[in-house]
Amino acid sequence: MSAPQDAADHAKDSVESPREAEAWRGVAAEDTEEVAYATSLKLKARSRRLLGSLIRPHLGQALLALLFVVADNAATLAGPLIIAIAIDSGIPAAIDGDPSVMAWCVAAYVITSVGSAGLRYLFLRLSGRIGEDVLLDLRMRIFRHSQRLSLSFHESYTSGKVISRLTSDLDSLDDLLEDGLDDLLSAILSVAGIAVLLLVLDTPMALLVLAGFIPLLLVTRWFYRNSGQAYRDTRGSIAKIIVQFVETMNGMRAVQAFRRESRNESIMDELNESFRGANSKALNVVARFTMTVRLVGNLSLAMVLAIGAYRVANGGLELGVLTAFTLYLRRFYDPLDDLAMVANSYTSATAALEKISGLLEEEPDVLDPANPVTLRPHAGGRSVQFAQVEFRYSPTGPVVLPKFDLTIPAGQTVALVGATGAGKSTVAKLVARFYDPSSGAVLLDGVDLRSVSDVDLRASVVMVTQENFLFAGSVADNIALGRPDATRAEIEAAARAVGADTFIEALPEGYDTDVRKRGGRLSAGQRQMVAFSRAFLADPAVLVLDEATSSLDVPTERAVQTALESVLADRTALIIAHRLSTVLIADRVLVVADGRIVEDGSPAELIANTGHFADLHTAWQDSLA
Numbered sequence: 001m002s003a004p005q006d007a008a009d010h011a012k013d014s015v016e017s018p019r020e021a022e023a024w025r026g027v028a029a030e031d032t033e034e035v036a037y038a039t040s041l042k043l044k045a046r047s048r049r050l051l052g053s054l055i056r057p058h059l060g061q062a063l064l065a066l067l068f069v070v071a072d073n074a075a076t077l078a079g080p081l082i083i084a085i086a087i088d089s090g091i092p093a094a095i096d097g098d099p100s101v102m103a104w105c106v107a108a109y110v111i112t113s114v115g116s117a118g119l120r121y122l123f124l125r126l127s128g129r130i131g132e133d134v135l136l137d138l139r140m141r142i143f144r145h146s147q148r149l150s151l152s153f154h155e156s157y158t159s160g161k162v163i164s165r166l167t168s169d170l171d172s173l174d175d176l177l178e179d180g181l182d183d184l185l186s187a188i189l190s191v192a193g194i195a196v197l198l199l200v201l202d203t204p205m206a207l208l209v210l211a212g213f214i215p216l217l218l219v220t221r222w223f224y225r226n227s228g229q230a231y232r233d234t235r236g237s238i239a240k241i242i243v244q245f246v247e248t249m250n251g252m253r254a255v256q257a258f259r260r261e262s263r264n265e266s267i268m269d270e271l272n273e274s275f276r277g278a279n280s281k282a283l284n285v286v287a288r289f290t291m292t293v294r295l296v297g298n299l300s301l302a303m304v305l306a307i308g309a310y311r312v313a314n315g316g317l318e319l320g321v322l323t324a325f326t327l328y329l330r331r332f333y334d335p336l337d338d339l340a341m342v343a344n345s346y347t348s349a350t351a352a353l354e355k356i357s358g359l360l361e362e363e364p365d366v367l368d369p370a371n372p373v374t375l376r377p378h379a380g381g382r383s384v385q386f387a388q389v390e391f392r393y394s395p396t397g398p399v400v401l402p403k404f405d406l407t408i409p410a411g412q413t414v415a416l417v418g419a420t421g422a423g424k425s426t427v428a429k430l431v432a433r434f435y436d437p438s439s440g441a442v443l444l445d446g447v448d449l450r451s452v453s454d455v456d457l458r459a460s461v462v463m464v465t466q467e468n469f470l471f472a473g474s475v476a477d478n479i480a481l482g483r484p485d486a487t488r489a490e491i492e493a494a495a496r497a498v499g500a501d502t503f504i505e506a507l508p509e510g511y512d513t514d515v516r517k518r519g520g521r522l523s524a525g526q527r528q529m530v531a532f533s534r535a536f537l538a539d540p541a542v543l544v545l546d547e548a549t550s551s552l553d554v555p556t557e558r559a560v561q562t563a564l565e566s567v568l569a570d571r572t573a574l575i576i577a578h579r580l581s582t583v584l585i586a587d588r589v590l591v592v593a594d595g596r597i598v599e600d601g602s603p604a605e606l607i608a609n610t611g612h613f614a615d616l617h618t619a620w621q622d623s624l625a
């Protein structure tokens with residue numbers, strides 16, 4: 001089960017290339033079935049570092065738990081020895097009229113039995129507490145770290161994978177910590193302890209028993225080699241099932257709208273089938289291993305009984321020693337059976353730790369500045385500037401914005417229009433610093449966004465996306481998202497300012513109405529009004545708004561438009577505009593094509609021209625006619 005052995009078995013032929021050497025960092029190697037040997041060593045070292053950092057704070061307790069388990073095993077192992085003394089010395093002495101030896105034996109047996117039970121209790125309580133603390137720590141680390149990671153990471157890693165890290169992977173560790181380590185320690189201690197005791201009791205017979213170790217070692221080696229891959233496959237399959245499940249649940253609307261149920265079912269069926277296949281392979285390996293261990297154990301016992309009985313009959317061995325021998329032999333082989341289960345826990349936990357440590361190793365692309373610059377107080381918005389910004393989503397991806405230059409004075413409302421895929425959302429996301437430019441800089445009041453502290457940035461720039469995500473909780477909680485300390489009066493004032501108060505007050509419990517997950521109870525227009533109230537209350541210097549494309553009925557559209565005008569007042573605004581009415585209230589319109597600004601001017605100026613915007617304007621007007 002040693003780490004290098006394990007890796008060598010699966011990757012001994014592959015040699016790490018320089019490219020591979022870098023490709024193992026973070027979650028990069030997660031889906032790779034076969035990694036180079038050197039890489040696998042690095043992954044294991046990383047897992048060990050994580051495990052070390054989790055255990056270190058509990059080292060004292062862990063040593064105490066180890067002490068308890070060693071003492072428990074010693075007390076348990078004393079049992080057959082005491083029985084041997086009782087049979088060989090206690091009973092003859094008692095027959096001869098001296099019951100003291102027998103009394104001592106009984107007392108010792110009671111003390112070791114009670115002591116063993118007590119020590120077991122202490123061990124289980126302490127190890128349980130350490131396990132729970134370690135898991136709590138790890139669960140919080142994963143959650144905290146996942147929240148810190150940049151959007152770009154989450155876009156490619158998917159929530160299903162994060163969930164399987166937090167659920168099935170943590171469960172694997174839980175299994176190992178709860179039962180696996182206990183079984184492993186007990187197995188090692190009792191096998192080693194019994195081997196010594198057998199040698200002390202009767203060396204020739206002990207050597208006979210230990211000879212049975214040769215086939216056992218061979219079968220154990222075979223077992224770890226085969227079970228490792230089998231268990232890894234089961235972990236991989238279950239992770240895929242979780243990812244598929246989460247994706248289906250997240251996209252339930254699309255699933256039902258496009259009747260994807262049966263397709264999803266067949267994908268799930270396939271995944272389930274491969275999980276069953278992997279599991280039955282693993283169980284087959286366990287069954288063979290257990291069978292062999294039992295067989296060797298029973299044959300050893302039969303041999304010991306036959307030879308032992310012959311020697312007892314000839315006076316060459318005491319009956320008590322033979323009794324102790326047979327009792328020890330039972331305990332010798334039983335824990336070896338458990339080792340099959342430990343192998344499952346161990347392999348699963350190793351694979352889980354490897355993945356979790358990879359996730360924790362990922363660094364956010366968007367880093368907090370080491371020496372943040374404090375923005376000066378503002379009134380009426382802040383200026384936004386793109387200086388020679390070039391942007392691509394990934395180092396090897398296509399350039400989405402080639403040398404983008406733009407200056408938006410404080411307080412200006414700018415509408416971005418352009419064909420789909422032109423780069424409008426990308427510009428918006430750069431202003432909110434969801435990403436950093438590949439080169440050049442985005443500046444807020446002349447300060448590079450990379451130098452603005454996260455707190456300052458979140459207070460200054462708010463992005464309202466089309467998604468208008470509502471968290472579980474009340475309408476009031478949702479409005480107060482950007483300012484959790486806001487009073488109820490402030491929340492209501494914000495809703496009033498954007499004209500959302502009428503519909504909110506008409507809800508069953510007004511501001512306290514639970515919006516349910518994803519706003520199931522609110523219409524698209526209402527969700528947008530809540531999002532505007534949220535933005536109004538947050539009162540950012542710069543508002544970035546991706547206007548919803550869903551068409552609203554005329555009264556709602558008008559209400560949303562009025563709300564928008566209240567939200568835009570006294571701040572800088574960048575709107576990805578989909579409605580003509582929105583574009584017309586902007587101070588300035590930018591037409592974006594292929595990541596470049598191709599037209600720039602006031603709505604009136606652009607309409608008067610013969611460019612793209614003038615065509616768009618005509619088309620819009622025609623659609624309204």
Ligand SMILES: Nc1ncnc2c1ncn2[C@@H]1O[C@H](COP(=O)(O)OP(=O)(O)OP(=O)(O)O)[C@@H](O)[C@H]1O
Binds near residue numbers: 420421425426427
């Ligand atoms: N997360 C991403 N990873 C990689 N490429 C992306 C990502 N988001 C957008 N792109 C690509 O960047 C380009 C610009 O996309 P962007 O979303 O900025 O366009 P848009 O003008 O906002 O389009 P729409 O109006 O359809 O939202 C597109 O080619 C798109 O495929």
